[in-house]
Amino acid sequence: MQDAALEGSDEEIDMEGEEETAEAFHLPTAEERAEEKNHVADIHVVQRRMRECVRVLGNFRKLGANGRLRSEYVEQLVSDIASYYGYNDFLAEKLFQLFPVSEAIEFFEANEVSRPVTIRTNTLKTRRRDLAQALINRGVNLEPIGKWTNVGLQVFESSVPIGATPEYLSGHYMLQAASSFLPVIALKPQPNERVLDMASAPGGKTTHIAALLQNTGIVFANDANKARTKSLTANVHRLGCKNVIACSYDGREFPKVMGGFDRVLLDAPCSGTGVISKDSSVKVNKSERDFHLLSHLQKQLILCAIDSVSPDSKTGGFLVYSTCSVTVDENEAVVDYALRKRPNVKLVDTGLGFGRDGFTKYRGKTFHPSVKLTKRFYPHVHNMDGFYVAKFKVEKRAKIKAGTQETGSTNAVDADEQQDVGFDSDEDKAFIEEGKRIQMKAKGLRVPRRRQSDIAGKVVKAAA
Ligand SMILES: C[S@@+](CC[C@H](N)C(=O)[O-])C[C@H]1O[C@@H](n2cnc3c(N)ncnc32)[C@H](O)[C@@H]1O
Numbered sequence: 494m495q496d497a498a499l500e501g502s503d504e505e506i507d508m509e510g511e512e513e514t515a516e517a518f519h520l521p522t523a524e525e526r527a528e529e530k531n532h533v534a535d536i537h538v539v540q541r542r543m544r545e546c547v548r549v550l551g552n553f554r555k556l557g558a559n560g561r562l563r564s565e566y567v568e569q570l571v572s573d574i575a576s577y578y579g580y581n582d583f584l585a586e587k588l589f590q591l592f593p594v595s596e597a598i599e600f601f602e603a604n605e606v607s608r609p610v611t612i613r614t615n616t617l618k619t620r621r622r623d624l625a626q627a628l629i630n631r632g633v634n635l636e637p638i639g640k641w642t643n644v645g646l647q648v649f650e651s652s653v654p655i656g657a658t659p660e661y662l663s664g665h666y667m668l669q670a671a672s673s674f675l676p677v678i679a680l681k682p683q684p685n686e687r688v689l690d691m692a693s694a695p696g697g698k699t700t701h702i703a704a705l706l707q708n709t710g711i712v713f714a715n716d717a718n719k720a721r722t723k724s725l726t727a728n729v730h731r732l733g734c735k736n737v738i739a740c741s742y743d744g745r746e747f748p749k750v751m752g753g754f755d756r757v758l759l760d761a762p763c764s765g766t767g768v769i770s771k772d773s774s775v776k777v778n779k780s781e782r783d784f785h786l787l788s789h790l791q792k793q794l795i796l797c798a799i800d801s802v803s804p805d806s807k808t809g810g811f812l813v814y815s816t817c818s819v820t821v822d823e824n825e826a827v828v829d830y831a832l833r834k835r836p837n838v839k840l841v842d843t844g845l846g847f848g849r850d851g852f853t854k855y856r857g858k859t860f861h862p863s864v865k866l867t868k869r870f871y872p873h874v875h876n877m878d879g880f881y882v883a884k885f886k887v888e889k890r891a892k893i894k895a896g897t898q899e900t901g902s903t904n905a906v907d908a909d910e911q912q913d914v915g916f917d918s919d920e921d922k923a924f925i926e927e928g929k930r931i932q933m934k935a936k937g938l939r940v941p942r943r944r945q946s947d948i949a950g951k952v953v954k955a956a957a
Contacts, residue, residue, distance in 0.1 A: 518545040520561055520569060539573045543598070546570040550594045570594070574601055580776040587784075588766065590856065591819060596873070603873035604769040610648040610655060611638055612666040613674060613697075615732045616704045619665045621646065627660050641846060642674050644704075664732040669697045672767070672870055672880035676760055676815035677701040679843040679884045683808050684709045686755035691744045691798055694721030696728040698760055703734035712737045713751070717744060744794045748801040755809035759798040761791045763816035763823050767879020770872060788822040795831045799838055802887040812838070812885040819871065819879040821855045828867055828883045829860040837890045840866045843882050849874065851883070 521529065546566045549556040553563050567589075575585035578601050589597045612635075614621040621637070621644055628635060632652035638645035646666075648655055655661065656668055677698050682688050682705045693699045694716035702712050714729070716722050719741040729737045742750050744759070764787055765775045795814055802812050814831075816823050828851070831838065840863040848868030853860050867883035 518542075518549075520546075520549075520558060520565060526569065526572065534576050536577070539577050543570060543573045543577060546573070547594055547598060567594075574598075578605065578776070579773070581779075583781055584766070584776060584779050587820060591821070599873040600871060603871075606872075607770055608670065608872065608876065608878055611669060611671045612646050612648060612655065613642075613669045613701060614644040614646065614666055615664055615700065616644060617708055617733050618663070619660075624660060624665050627665070628658065631658060633658075638671050642671075642678070645671060645674055647671075662731070667697055667700055667728070667732065669701075670768075670878050672817065672875075672878040673697050674701065675843075675845055675848075675868075675870065675880060675882050676758060676813045677705065679815075679845055679882050680756050680758050680811065680813040681844065682706050682710075682756055686710045686806075686809055687753070688712045689747070689751075689754040689757045689798075689801055690714045691747065691757060691759045691794065691801070692716055692762060693725055693739075693758075693760070694718060695724035696726075698758060699725065699737060700728055700732045700734050702758065703729070703732070703737050706736055708733075708735050710736055710755075713754075714739045715742055715744065715747075717741065745797050747797045752801045753803040754801050755803060755806040755811075757798045757802050757812045758815070759794055759812065760815045761794055761823070761827075763787060763791070763818040764820060765817055766819050767817040767870075767872070767881075769879075771878070784820060784822050788827060791816070791823055791827045792830050795827055796834055799831060799835050799885065799887055804837065804887050804889045810887050811841075812887060813843075814883045814885070816881050817878055818881065819869065821852055821858075824869070824881040824883075825852050825855065825860050825864050825867065826858070829864055831885070832861050832863070837888045838885045839863065839888070841884050841886045842866055843868050843884045845882065847875070848882070851881075 546569055549558075550563065550566050550570065553566070557563065557566070571586045571589050572582065574580065574589060574597075575582045578585070580588075588600065591597070592600055614624050619627075625635060625646060628646075628648075628651075633655065634649040634651065635646045636649070637643075638647045660666060661668070680688075680702065682702050684707050686706060687710055688702055688706070690699045690702060690712060693714040696714060699712055699714040706712065712734075714722075714725055714737050716725060716739075722739050722741050726739050729739065740750075764779050764784060765772055766779070769775050795812075798812050798814070802810055804810055814828060818824065828840070832840070840861075843866070845868055848870050851860075851864045851867030851869060853862055853864050864883075867881065870877055870880040870882075872879055
C-alpha cells in the first residue's frame with residue numbers, strides 16, 4: 494500500500510504502464526457501492542481497491558479517472574479501510590483524517606500488530622542493571638528500551654511469565670507500556686514535592702512518580718472509580734511506595750477537596766484510539782457522541798487540574814495532561830480550551846526530546862501557536878501506543894476587584910472561579926479579557942480601554 498503511494502507520487506513514473514493500471518481499476522459508482530454493501534465483501538477485492546485508491550490519491554492529477562472526484566476515491570478508501578480492518582465508518586474516517594493518505598494506512602496496519610512488551614524498573618527497590626541480570630538468569634531476553642529512559646526494558650522473549658516472576662512479585666518492576674513513561678518523565682517530580690495524580694488507577698504512573706520522589710514528599714493518587722483503586726493500592730504496596738495516599742473523588746471536585754500541589758498529572762479518561770492494538774473493541778464501540786462527551790469531561794477535568802496546582806510552588810507549578818488517544822478533540826482542542834479559559838497558564842516544552850509536534854491547525858480550526866510544544870506519539874512512527882503529552886506552567890492568577898486591577902495569588906475571586914468550570918465560553922469572557930489586559934500592562938503594552946459592561950456582571954458575582 495505504501496509502495497502504491499510512493500509509486501503514485503513518483504514524477505518519473507512510466508505513464509504507459511500507469512494508464513493501463515488506472516484503466517484496469519474501476520472505481521465503483523455510488524450505486525455500485527450501495528449494492529456491494531448488501532453482500533459480504535471479498536477481502537481480496539477490497540485489498541486491491543485500497544491499494545489502487547492509495548496509488549491514485551498519491552498522484553490524483555495524473556491518475557484520477559476522467560469525471561471522478563478525489564473525494565470519491567477518499568470515500569471509497571475510507572469505506573474499504575473500515576471493512577478491511579473492522580472499524581465503524583465514523584471512526585475509520587476520523588482516524589484517516591489525521592494523516593496523509595499513505596501514512597494513514599501505516600497507522601491502521603500498526604494497530605493490527607502488538608506493541609513490544611516493556612517493563613519499568615522500580616528504582617525504589619533495584620537498579621535496571623541488576624534487574625536485567627536477574628531476569629536474564631531466568632531466561633528472559635531483553636534490552637533497554639531506548640536512550641530516552643534509564644529505567645525501561647524491552648522484553649523480546651521469555652521462558653517465564655513476565656507478570657509472575659519472583660522479581661515482579663517483590664515489586665522490582667512494573668509491567669508498563671513505553672508510552673506510559675512519557676507523562677511522568679514530562680512531569681519531572683522533585684523530591685519532597687506534593688503531587689496529585691488525578692486519574693491514577695491502576696497506578697502505573699503513580700508508582701513511577703513515587704519512585705522519582707524517592708519515597709519523599711507525597712502523592713495523592715485519586716481515581717473516580719473506587720473499584721479500580723484496589724489494583725492501585727495493590728501496586729503501591731507491591732512496589733514499596735510509602736509516600737502515596739489513595740483517594741476516590743471525581744476529579745472535577747478538585748481543588749475543593751484539596752489543592753496547592755507542586756505538580757499535577759491528569760492522565761485523562763479517553764477513547765483509547767491510541768491503544769487499539771490492545772483493545773480492538775474501540776474500533777466499533779465509539780461514536781461521535783462518545784467523543785463529544787469525552788472531550789467535554791476532559792475540558793472540565795483540565796480546568797480543575799490547573800486550579801489544583803499552586804502557582805506559588807517554589808520548585809514546581811506544573812501540570813501534565815496526557816491521553817492514550819490520537820484524536821484532536823481529546824488533545825489539542827482540550828489544551829487550547831484550557832489556554833483560553835485560564836490566562837494564567839502557558840504551555841512549556843515537555844522535555845521529552847522526541848514525538849511529533851501537536852497540531853496548531855486542524856480541519857479549519859486554529860489553535861494557539863504554543864500548542865506546537867505538545868507531543869504526539871504514534872504506533873507506526875514510534876512503535877509505542879498512540880499517546881499525547883502536554884505540559885503547562887501555572888502562574889499566579891489575575892485578581893480582579895471592581896474598578897481596580899492587580900495581580901496576586903489565589904483569593905476570594907479565584908475560589909469563586911474555581912467552582913466555575915461550565916461550558917459557555919462567554920461565561921468567563923470578562924475574566925479572560927481582564928487577564929489579557931493585565932498581561933499586556935505587565936509587558937508595558939498599551940492596554941485598550943475597558944468596557945465597563947464587560948466585567949460588571951462577573952465582578953458582582955465574584956464579590957458576592
Ligand atoms: C487512562 S486511565 C488512568 C491510568 C493511570 N494513570 C495509570 O497510569 O495507571 C483513566 C482513569 O480515569 C478514571 N476516571 C474517569 N473519570 C474520572 C473522573 N471524573 N475523575 C477522576 N478519575 C476519572 C478512570 O477510572 C480511569 O482509571
